[in-house]
Amino acid sequence: MRLTRRTFFKLGGAAGALTLAGPAPAAAATSKVPGGSMKAVLVDTTKCVGCRACEAACAEANGLGGPELAGDDRVFATPRTTSTRAFTVVNRYPGHGGTPDRFVKRQCMHCVEPACASACLARAIEKTPNGPVVYHGERCLGCRYCMVACPFEVPKFEYESATPFIRKCTFCPERQAKGLEPACTSVCPTGALTFGTRADLLLEARQRVYGSPEKYAQEIYGELEAGGTSWMYIGDRPLEKVGLPASVPNVAFSSLTQPALAAVPFVLTLWPPLLMGLYTFSQRRKGVDAAATTDTHEVRHE
Amino acid sequence: MIPHDILTLYGAKGLEYVIAIAFLVLFVPFWRYAMGTRPAPEPAFVRAAQAAPAHSDLVEWFRVARDVFYHPGHAWARAAEAAGAVLVGADDFAQKLVGPLRTIELPAPGTAVRQGEPAWRLHAGDKALDMLSPVDGVVTAVNREVLDNPDLLRDDPYGAGWLLQVQSPRFAAQRKGLLSGRMAHRWIEDATNALRLRMSPDLGLAMQDGGVPVDGIAQALAPEDWDRVAREFLLS
Amino acid sequence: MSSRPATLTSPQPWFTEKVLMGQPWAEYRRNLFTPFNVVAALILAVGILIIVYRFAAGLGATTNLSQTNPWGIWIGFDMLCGVALAAGGYTLATTVYIFGLDEYHPVVRPAVLTGFLGYVFAVLGLMCDLGRPWNLPIPMVYSFGTTSVMFEVGWCVMLYTIVLALEFSPAFFEWLGWQKLRTYLLRATIGLTVAAVMLSTLHQSSLGALFLMAPTKLHPLWYSPFIPIFFFVSSIVAGLSMVIVESSLSHRAFQSRVNHHVDMDKLVLGLARAASVILFAYVFLRLQGLADSGRTDLLATPLGLWFLAEIVLFAAVPCLLFAHGARTRNATLVRWTAGWSVLGIVVYRLNVSVVAYNWEAAERYIPSWMEVWTSLTLVTTGILVFRWIVNRMPVLQDTNGH
Numbered sequence: 001m002r003l004t005r006r007t008f009f010k011l012g013g014a015a016g017a018l019t020l021a022g023p024a025p026a027a028a029a030t031s032k033v034p035g036g037s038m039k040a041v042l043v044d045t046t047k048c049v050g051c052r053a054c055e056a057a058c059a060e061a062n063g064l065g066g067p068e069l070a071g072d073d074r075v076f077a078t079p080r081t082t083s084t085r086a087f088t089v090v091n092r093y094p095g096h097g098g099t100p101d102r103f104v105k106r107q108c109m110h111c112v113e114p115a116c117a118s119a120c121l122a123r124a125i126e127k128t129p130n131g132p133v134v135y136h137g138e139r140c141l142g143c144r145y146c147m148v149a150c151p152f153e154v155p156k157f158e159y160e161s162a163t164p165f166i167r168k169c170t171f172c173p174e175r176q177a178k179g180l181e182p183a184c185t186s187v188c189p190t191g192a193l194t195f196g197t198r199a200d201l202l203l204e205a206r207q208r209v210y211g212s213p214e215k216y217a218q219e220i221y222g223e224l225e226a227g228g229t230s231w232m233y234i235g236d237r238p239l240e241k242v243g244l245p246a247s248v249p250n251v252a253f254s255s256l257t258q259p260a261l262a263a264v265p266f267v268l269t270l271w272p273p274l275l276m277g278l279y280t281f282s283q284r285r286k287g288v289d290a291a292a293t294t295d296t297h298e299v300r301h302e
Numbered sequence: 303m304i305p306h307d308i309l310t311l312y313g314a315k316g317l318e319y320v321i322a323i324a325f326l327v328l329f330v331p332f333w334r335y336a337m338g339t340r341p342a343p344e345p346a347f348v349r350a351a352q353a354a355p356a357h358s359d360l361v362e363w364f365r366v367a368r369d370v371f372y373h374p375g376h377a378w379a380r381a382a383e384a385a386g387a388v389l390v391g392a393d394d395f396a397q398k399l400v401g402p403l404r405t406i407e408l409p410a411p412g413t414a415v416r417q418g419e420p421a422w423r424l425h426a427g428d429k430a431l432d433m434l435s436p437v438d439g440v441v442t443a444v445n446r447e448v449l450d451n452p453d454l455l456r457d458d459p460y461g462a463g464w465l466l467q468v469q470s471p472r473f474a475a476q477r478k479g480l481l482s483g484r485m486a487h488r489w490i491e492d493a494t495n496a497l498r499l500r501m502s503p504d505l506g507l508a509m510q511d512g513g514v515p516v517d518g519i520a521q522a523l524a525p526e527d528w529d530r531v532a533r534e535f536l537l538s
Numbered sequence: 539m540s541s542r543p544a545t546l547t548s549p550q551p552w553f554t555e556k557v558l559m560g561q562p563w564a565e566y567r568r569n570l571f572t573p574f575n576v577v578a579a580l581i582l583a584v585g586i587l588i589i590v591y592r593f594a595a596g597l598g599a600t601t602n603l604s605q606t607n608p609w610g611i612w613i614g615f616d617m618l619c620g621v622a623l624a625a626g627g628y629t630l631a632t633t634v635y636i637f638g639l640d641e642y643h644p645v646v647r648p649a650v651l652t653g654f655l656g657y658v659f660a661v662l663g664l665m666c667d668l669g670r671p672w673n674l675p676i677p678m679v680y681s682f683g684t685t686s687v688m689f690e691v692g693w694c695v696m697l698y699t700i701v702l703a704l705e706f707s708p709a710f711f712e713w714l715g716w717q718k719l720r721t722y723l724l725r726a727t728i729g730l731t732v733a734a735v736m737l738s739t740l741h742q743s744s745l746g747a748l749f750l751m752a753p754t755k756l757h758p759l760w761y762s763p764f765i766p767i768f769f770f771v772s773s774i775v776a777g778l779s780m781v782i783v784e785s786s787l788s789h790r791a792f793q794s795r796v797n798h799h800v801d802m803d804k805l806v807l808g809l810a811r812a813a814s815v816i817l818f819a820y821v822f823l824r825l826q827g828l829a830d831s832g833r834t835d836l837l838a839t840p841l842g843l844w845f846l847a848e849i850v851l852f853a854a855v856p857c858l859l860f861a862h863g864a865r866t867r868n869a870t871l872v873r874w875t876a877g878w879s880v881l882g883i884v885v886y887r888l889n890v891s892v893v894a895y896n897w898e899a900a901e902r903y904i905p906s907w908m909e910v911w912t913s914l915t916l917v918t919t920g921i922l923v924f925r926w927i928v929n930r931m932p933v934l935q936d937t938n939g940h
Contacts, residue, residue, distance in 0.1 A: 115751060119685075122673065122676045122689075143667075148749075148751060151752075157608060159601075160598045160599075162596045257747055263743075267740055279635070279638070282639075314831075335865065339866075365799075457798060
């Protein structure tokens with residue numbers, strides 16, 4: 001998690017901060033894009049037809065027992081969220097006045113600097129250098145702080161279990177390690193899901209969006225949100241209107257708590273001399289008072 | 303933090319300055335308001351049985367009250383509300399020395415007492431010892447509650463554990479011969495040192511650590527004839 | 539009157555003297571059946587069953603927590619409020635040992651005991667809330683999530699509970715008669731107090747800092763980068779108010795154990811003065827937070843009015859009442875104000891964790907009866923333990939131990 005630690009030191013502003021040499025070791029094109037060399041996915045909602053092959057592939061790859069109401073369009077009646085049994089869902093947003101329906105796939109966004117990973121006190125969620133944000137259940141305490149931290153409401157908790165885990169999309173790290181694409185992107189028939197490096201995909205997204213302004217809304221969701229996500233979205237409708245959370249601040253969420261955490265070493269260093277100074281002062285005052293009134297033994301503090 | 307645009311930022315920061323200045327301006331008057339107090343109301347005459355707890359200091363192991371006058375026999379006297387009335391009792395040293403009491407024999411109202419002469423008797427274990435009166439006078443009241451519950455003497459020897467109310471017209475003159483203030487502190491220190499000299503190693507270890515003295519120091523020092531030790535201090 | 543000195547009467551067995559307070563077992567058992575004890579036993583009986591069920595069946599079966607509302611009253615009340623109300627330990631220790639105000643010595647031991655028990659039961663509440671509590675040693679021993687505020691909270695709470703135990707231990711050793719150990723620990727008082735203030739500053743503020751991670755979920759009026767400061771300052775007020783409340787209740791409940799020399803009214807008025815000044819600053823701090831949020835437009839909404847009510851009713855009003863009560867030497871007013879102030883602290887923390895959190899979500903969180911009963915069980919047990927200790931150990935008597 002080199003990226004996160006470096007940002008922590010920079011933003012924390014601790015005296016004598018370590019200087020890490022140079023920018024991210026990556027190709028020149030990726031050096032300016034946060035997480036540029038990490039794997040990412042571009043979701044083009046203009047191309048998704050709602051076939052839900054991605055849901056099926058994900059369920060099979062993760063042993064989740066099949067998406068609900070497979071092949072049944074009634075599943076689109078209301079937008080769903082991911083769950084402990086469904087790491088990805090596709091939702092339908094009806095078209096207005098002749099525009100076609102739009103389908104939007106939701107899953108973990110695998111942020112460049114994930115809020116969940118920074119929130120986890122046991123490092124049970126970690127950002128891997130290749131991109132996937134992975135969960136280690138054996139370290140998890142079930143405190144659910146990651147759920148509080150995630151602005152995309154991704155981590156889901158197994159409330160029904162007596163030994164609960166957090167469940168979410170894994171980005172198929174085992175498949176990626178073998179050089180394969182994640183299960184969902186590998187079965188998408190329309191090319192709505194494009195797998196690649198974040199820098200390349202951002203370039204691709206910009207080309208599509210700025211190149212065809214009549215076809216695409218002028219935004220790339222996930223370019224800046226929460227400091228940048230690996231799963232980025234483009235489409236013809238503003239993406240906040242198709243279920244993606246609006247007003248997510250464009251900062252890495254770890255930076256929101258870093259000032260508070262940066263104060264810790266200062267408190268640990270400054271409080272003892274401050275308090276002992278007050279103590280000495282008050283003892284001296286009491287000594288003066290005692291000498292002034294009586295010279296017998298006062299109550300002794302040990 | 304939700305980022306503001308620069309235009310609303312001017313307003314927000316300006317408002318913060320205003321609030322800070324308002325705080326600083328209001329702080330001094332508020333401090334004076336909170337720290338000030340109206341003068342304490344004049345203490346109304348209370349029945350002697352509900353005497354307010356005396357302010358006391360801890361000298362070595364014993365409480366020494368600030369507003370009483372001590373007789374060397376470890377009795378104390380304090381002017382009560384009514385003219386010429388004096389409250390009399392046994393001090394903390396005496397009650398710790400003697401320890402838990404079985405009962406106290408107090409003189410009946412109307413009895414005359416004289417300074418330096420035995421006035422009441424403490425019963426502890428199977429022994430009895432007298433204590434000397436600190437003042438001359440006539441007993442006008444006794445503390446019935448202490449008769450029923452001798453532990454009052456231990457819990458509050460200068461307040462609820464008072465023993466006698468004595469009509470003592472010459473108290474103002476007599477108290478000049480009694481100990482108070484710094485002299486009383488020194489006297490208790492001397493008494494404590496005298497006790498220390500007699501300490502057995504076990505007891506001494508506990509005491510020098512600052513622990514609470516055992517109730518009934520005399521009994522701990524000399525289990526068989528502790529009343530002899532006690533009388534040395536109580537002068538009776 | 540409680541235990542007799544063992545020197546005079548024939549020595550009693552240790553258990554009878556120390557645990558049964560000198561009463562023979564039959565008499566002790568008979569005296570147990572008071573109305574309070576019966577009610578407490580009922581609460582505990584049901585509560586223990588609920589807690590067993592919670593661990594057997596999981597959180598979903600016992601709580602109303604959901605995927606949108608992962609935190610409920612076990613965090614919002616047991617943890618956040620429990621820790622705040624236990625702050626009397628470090629505030630009174632600072633008053634007596636750092637500022638040297640010896641006149642408050644009679645209340646420092648009960649405050650430390652309240653603090654210690656408050657933290658123990660807050661942690662027990664946390665154990666009920668954690669999904670996998672058996673993994674608790676992991677972030678303590680080998681997997682350190684150092685970027686996490688929760689990590690800092692966990693460590694500070696653990697260390698501080700140990701500090702509180704050590705601060706209280708002289709009373710414990712006096713009960714057992716272990717003088718050497720007692721003296722040794724008394725020497726550590728100043729060091730322990732400094733550690734206590736450091737650790738308390740850190741974790742009281744960090745409990746608020748937890749919510750910095752949720753800018754999209756916490757209502758803009760409550761979301762502020764200054765939440766840590768608000769939590770820390772209000773914890774001082776919580777500590778002082780709780781000491782006033784606890785001492786008032788203890789002095790009525792434990793008449794025979796109390797040192798009647800002490801002028802409790804005077805101490806209570808002194809604490810009230812301190813609390814009023816701190817509340818005065820706190821009110822202005824909250825107003826600063828409001829200005830900084832840049833969302834004064836939200837004040838006209840229902841939640842906005844509730845925000846104002848929280849500051850005015852639960853912070854400004856007790857501030858003025860404390861000051862007035864101290865001025866006019868009205869200890870009764872001060873005691874009632876302290877209770878109101880405690881309520882205000884609870885309201886603030888529940889607002890941040892439950893009311894203003896997810897304020898836009900359609901699905902509102904209401905605690906289940908089992909959650910409420912569990913919290914009630916923990917509080918009741920805490921009171922029972924407090925009473926057990928106070929009845930046996932030198933806590934209220936202010937012996938010349940420190």
